[in-house]
Amino acid sequence: MAEASLAAGHSAAEHATTTGLNHRKVLMWAFLGSECLFFGSLISTYVVYRDHSLVGPFPQDTFDIPYTSVSSFVLLMSSLTMVLALAAIQRANVKEMRVWLAATALLGTVFVGGQVYEFTDFVRHGLTLSTNLFGTTFFVLTGFHGAHVTIGVILLTSLFLNSLRGKIKKEDSLTVELAGLYWHFVDVVWVVIFTVVYLLPY
């Protein structure tokens, strides 16, 4: 058991667990599993109601695909910067990690900002939470996704600030890894939303 721990490259201070895996990492994956059901239910609601709006605006009249493509690209690239941040701390390069963490948080903020702009634009064109089923399901689904991204940005910013105070070292790469898992998951949900909500023809 000790051998497996060391082979996995964790610090000696970590005590043995039954599987040799870290408690918090197991927790994070279990949590992401449950989030699949959360977003799955919201997406299911959207899909079930896609044709049911009795009045407009309808999706095809509302979406600006080029615009959303750009913001999707931004979020995808933020996953790259996130994994580069992790790679940096695993090489004990705290400064480089900080750069990539900041980049990730920045890209995430750009994404959320882009969503806010997109939403206000939709509202100006007459689509609100209560207008019809499209407004209801769209804003609630993407709103909760955006809230998850925002929490991620807060998390990354906290990590960044903590690293400035010298609190993140190579041994703490797990914390960055866990933040990364959450961040990638939020990105992957958007991959689904972009296709299922914006691109799929109904």
Added chain:
Amino acid sequence: MATAEHAIPMSHPAPRSYNGIWSWIFTVDHKKIGVLYGVTAVVFFLIGGIEALLIRSQLMVPNGQVVSPEAYNELFTMHGTTMIFLALMPLSVAFFNIVVPLQIGARDVAFPRLNAFSYWVFLFGGILLNSSFLFGGAPNAGWFGYANLTELPFNHATHGIDFWVLGLQILGVASMAGAFNFLVTIVNARAPGMTFMRMPLFTWMTLVTSFLLIFAFPVLTVGLIELMFDRLFGTNFFNPVAGAEPLLWQHLFWLFGHPEVYILILPAMGIVSDVLPTFSRKPLFGYPVVAYSGVAIGFMAWGVWAHHMFTAGLGPVADSVFSMTTMLIAVPTGIKIFNWMATLWGGAINFKTPLLFALGFIAMFTIGGLSGVMLAAPPADWLENDTYFVVAHLHYVLFGGTIFGLFAGIYYWFPKVSGRMMDETFGQIHFWLMLVGFNLTFGGMHVLGMDGMPRRIYTYPTGMGWDFWNFVATIGAFTIAASTLVFLYNFFSSVRYGKLAGDDPWDGRTLEWSIPSPPPHYNFAEIPVVHARDPFWVQKYGGEGHGHRQMAPVPIAGGAHDTENGHAEHAHLNIPMPNESFYPLIAAAGLALALGGLLVGLPPGQVPDFPPSWVSVVGVLTLFVGAYGWALEPAMDE
């Protein structure tokens, strides 16, 4: 020989230590948290019981005048909601907390502060939900809150439904936090040598239940969010005027709701699976089959939800599919029952109260299962649904099943937690009185349902043929109440004056009986190394012991026989344990304030302002303070 390894986070070696009530409020010790859960759950059980007595008083005779129709709706809604979410589930969690770490040879759960957090969130959620009685009216649309009866056009006189929606979301957080904790603990914190196939069945069922919890509650949460948004923010999720389908609520709710009933029964089945071998002095018959049946039930639980919707007009294809899956799930359930009976067969039966309740479970749950199969056939269900036949079924499985199983657990593990025995005579009185009262109450409801009495009616006229069994049911309900008083008296007097139990009063089979009663703070002086199923029994008697001593008992390090001479030795042990913490409590309070605050100063039916009331704002800030403090608290190593 195992070294003093730690399967839980270590803290600084110099713990702050609180005394008296503060040691309970800031505790992160699974044993204390388990007791908190248990006591709180029993209090809510009594509240739910009083609600039941009021219902039964109203229905005792035709044209009852005890409560108004509106109050009646609140009573059956709160009775169901309270019993399920505030009594049965937390009581199961109490056992997860107290027993599972001991059974797997751990010093605590994987995340002690998360454990404390889930308790406080549960308590605050339960208080918020019940505070609805004081703030205009309790929820009144059933524990399943069907849209669009719960939507504003039909339910705007009070905030009851809003309390329900918010309260359940808060309770969902508590349930999930606990489930994540036990999942990681069981997967990752077992003592060396404790493979999955050597775990006690109660721990197995806890594992399956934890998976069900973390996957089912998000679906309920989404349904509740959608209903909440409809009521508070004017969305259209269940608004037919906008083209929505209220049926979607039913799907989302029962996608949660059916796994939920397995969440309710599996822990009790786990208790029975541990109690029967101990009191038959035989190993559990077909251990792998019983374990895998539990897992199978966990998987199949996802495929049967629409059997709650046979009368909703889904059509013959959907009805047939769900009917088949429902009948199929009876198979692993039945398998367990046969294995339990085979466990008893040929055993040296010890008719103590835990066993009596376990036997009661088997009998009553089987009856409930049989009425369940009757409900699984749509043509029959079309006559039985929404009648008292279903009320009979659900109480036979949830009361005759879960509650009897939980009482078995209470009598079984009370000595371990308190160090004293409950009185056996009063235990027997409790059991027989409760068994009689229970069957009086719910047995006749099968007939009432067959005779056409609908559910959720606040009264009935005479001449329907319903008078007799309603009267009998009310007598039964008060009999149950009397038996509960017997239990409470036994419980409290045993805590103070019960006979000293010693470490192993039942000649147990599993690791929790190998340590003192009550266990020391650190549970095991040395983490045991496990070589077999029923490890303590094997340690005592060797091989697949059938209760005949083959050798002198071999001391387990840190175990029962060690303590007579070893207690003094172990007293000096300085095993680091997690510090107490107040951040979980702060975070829990923040969450409750943030959500509950949405309703402050808000007339029903009105959209909250943004920003919401100052209570919510304070709540969110408190939550952040709690979360940050928790995250930054000194060294929690894994």
Added chain:
Amino acid sequence: MQTDVVETTQARAKPHGHPSAAEYVKVAVVLAVITGAEVAVYYQESLHAVMVPILLILSAFKFSLVALFFMHLKFDNRLFAVFFSGPLALAFAVLIALLTLFHRVLFGV
């Protein structure tokens, strides 16, 4: 001493290969290209009949790339993949079930 102890579900961690920074960038480039392809397909009227399966396959591929490489599932203990793919499959099954149950053609308007 340890021989006594039957192995529990011990982590059979695969050899701890971290992709290099260059490899991560390559994955990101592929993701960007696929996103572009998705948008291009969206605008192709001629592909309308097969657009749904194409888009779903493309997005599933992106999903897998992020999960396997960025979330490191390809290199980590299989337990994590099980913890994630189980509920993912369940969520997908829920979606299909609800779609079927609410399908107007199947069940009449």
